[in-house]
Amino acid sequence: MIIISLSEQMLYHRRKTGVWYAYPVSTAAKGAGNLSGSFKTPLGRHRIAKKIGDGLPLLTAFRSREPFCIYDPENDDPDRDWILTRILWLTGCETGKNRRGKVDTHRRFIYIHGTHEEDKIGTPASHGCIRMKNKDMLDLFENSAVGEAVLING
Structure with missing residues (x-):
């Protein structure tokens, strides 16, 4: 089970x-x-609906859930929200709250993923996803499973 606390x-x-x-x-x-x-x-x-990136190198960058390069801070695009290392793609379990219609977590492409902005970890800075330090993302990915429960609290 995974519990995510927005307040903490x-x-x-x-x-x-x-x-x-x-x-x-x-x-x-x-x-x-x-x-x-x-x-x-x-x-x-x-x-967790899908795990993406198994076996790929640390700092693999994804575009549309497909690996396309290894992130290089020297060539950083400041306008890009880099999705790095691994992806845990979430799906909602509560119809009308986070599943189906205009509130569907899966169709919103909400992930737990690694980030290029590790200095912002600990403060709200994403566009909706849950960002993690890349080495932490590797650890979580290796020890989580498709279908595993994820509870997100305010």
Whole structure:
């Protein structure tokens, strides 16, 4: 089980062993919200729908969920919201809240992913996704499963 606290900017992961791991994250700069186009982090019960990037190098950059290069800070595009290292693509479990219609988390392409802005981890700065430090993202990816529950709280 994964619990994400927007107020704490933390992600808690309970592994199969029963041990909890804590990671700092960065959620939406605009706060919590479930509407499509809001650039907010959706609340409620979710699950991991798909894991993307297994076996790829650290700092692999994704475009439309496909790897296209290795991120190089020397060639950074300041207007790009880089999605790096791994992707956990979320889907909502609550019809009318985060599933279907204008509130569908999956169709909003809400991910847990690595970022090029690791210095902003711990403060809200994303466009709706949950950003993690890249090495933390590797650890979470390796120890999570498709179908695993994800609860996002305010």
